[in-house]
Amino acid sequence: MTLGALTVLFAGLLGLLVGSFSNVLIWRLPRGESVAFPPSHCPNCDHRLGVLDLVPVLSWAALGGKCRYCRTPISPRYPVVELLTGLGYAGVALAFPPEVYGAGTLGLMALLTLLLVGSAIDLDTYTLPDELTLPGVGLGLLFALAGAGAQAQAGRLGLPDFAQAAQGAALGAGVLIAVNLFGSWVLRRFRERRFPERPLGYQQVSLALLVGGWFGPLWGLGAALASAGLNVAARRLVPVPEWLTLGGFLISLALAGPDLLAFLRGGLGAAGAAGLVCGLYWWLYWRRHRAEEAEDAEGDPVAMGFGDVKLAGVIGAFLGTERLLLALAVAVVAGALLGLVQKALKGESRIPFGPYLALGAVAALFAGEGLILDLARQWGALLP
Structure with a gap:
């Protein structure tokens, strides 16, 4: 087995383990609970889980999707999150090998975790926790600082350096906050x-x-x-x-x-x-x-949640301006189309935008480089 294949394999295994911890974040962050204490336990019977209960994917399958101690069904989302994280990490290691991108590879893995955890929480609660998004912006800037210059080594679109990450974070947050400002002004x-x-x-x-x-x-x-x-x-x-x-x-x-x-x-x-x-x-x-916190529950109407603004800042910090703009475009189109489908099937008009931002970011990361470079070449040909 080649070194590259081993790297992808170990990245996938790391993703499975991180996916298990992601499930902890998805459950505890919206409830304001510590993510470290108490140790993992069944939320129904409160029994502490053993090592054999925490093996990613395999434990859920071996237990038939039920708690070993009280036999309460365990949501299939647990193994799905673990599998998605494992596949995502392996995909990052394949598309952005660490021998070329250095710390940037780990940064992209961290971004995938932030996007997946944020999307799951947003689907459940229509909120994106500050504990996830604001440190996420800082983390994106730190990884850009640590991985600066990777794009020159790769000879491709690459990843942003610190200045580009800062610009991406500000622009990402700025686009959505402008929608918020003008949309709310119209609503008022x-x-x-x-x-x-x-x-x-x-x-x-x-x-x-x-x-x-x-x-x-x-x-x-x-x-x-x-x-x-x-x-x-x-x-x-x-x-x-x-x-x-x-x-x-x-x-x-x-x-x-x-x-x-x-x-x-x-x-x-x-x-x-x-x-x-x-x-x-x-x-x-x-x-x-x-x-x-509930003192001003009835406030001014808003056109977009502020959590989406911060999540866009996270995406911009990790991916830079070019991929950010593509991610926003994909998110808007996907949100509009799937929102119409949801409205037709369920009559529900309120939809969380975080998962669509995450979808756009993943699309821009794995499939957007060729499109961005083609557009850049075409735009350059039009300039004098």
């Missing part, structure tokens, strides 16, 4: 928010969108942080009206002319960076004020 019939966040929230993200379009992402993020600092200094909310920020962005977009793409990239990048900072602040605030 262009009225201002009734419950604006203080000191840092959507008003600051909208300001970053406008300023970033004109002056670049760093200036946009700086404007958002300056506005938040003003709120802190004033000890009250200093309003940043959306008719000025969102309306101004639309007018500027119409006047951008040949600089349209640069304006969009700057605005979306700034909004995404500000949105990720907001997400981190809200997460830390919530962890300090758990008892108050």
Whole structure:
């Protein structure tokens, strides 16, 4: 057996083991439980599971899909998650061999786990835990830092370096947060928010969108942080009206002319960076004020969950801008088509978008390189 085949085999075995732990995350994260303590146990009878109960896939099959101790049926999702993770890890090792991509190979395996766990939780609860998405953005940046230069060695599209990963994370979050901002504005019939966040929230993200379009992402993020600092200094909310920020962005977009793409990239990048900072602040605030989490249950209407914004940031951090944009396109098309099917069959209009983002990311990772390079060549041929 060749070294490459052994690498793929061991990657698949590692994936099976990680898939077993992924099932722990899927069960415990939405419930706010520790992922380390107590040890694995049956959720029905609470009996601690032994080593023979935890062998990926084989234990479930040998036990006939039932708990050894209370005979309660075990969801088939457990072996499915383990198998998908094993196959995914083997696929990554085959398509992105570690001798070429180094730490980037492990990074892509981590991304697959984040996507699978997030999708399963989103399907169950319509939420994407901050404990998964926000550290995921940081993890993507760290792997990009560790694996910088892999794309030059491979001679292919490759993986992003740190700067490209940061841009991808900001742009991914920015595209979806812009959908959130403008969609929510329409749902409110262009009225201002009734419950604006203080000191840092959507008003600051909208300001970053406008300023970033004109002056670049760093200036946009700086404007958002300056506005938040003003709120802190004033000890009250200093309003940043959306008719000025969102309306101004639309007018500027119409006047951008040949600089349209640069304006969009700057605005979306700034909004995404500000949105990720907001997400981190809200997460830390919530962890300090758990008892108050239901205080404002009735808030302003939203067009898209903020968890999707952070998951798009994760995808951008790991895959870079080119694959991110393809992933978003696949997610939108798949979500629209499958959403129509679900609406026709079940009459259900509410669908989680996280699994479609994950599907788009996997498609962009394994099948998107040729399409992206072809488009780049065609676009380059059109330029003077």
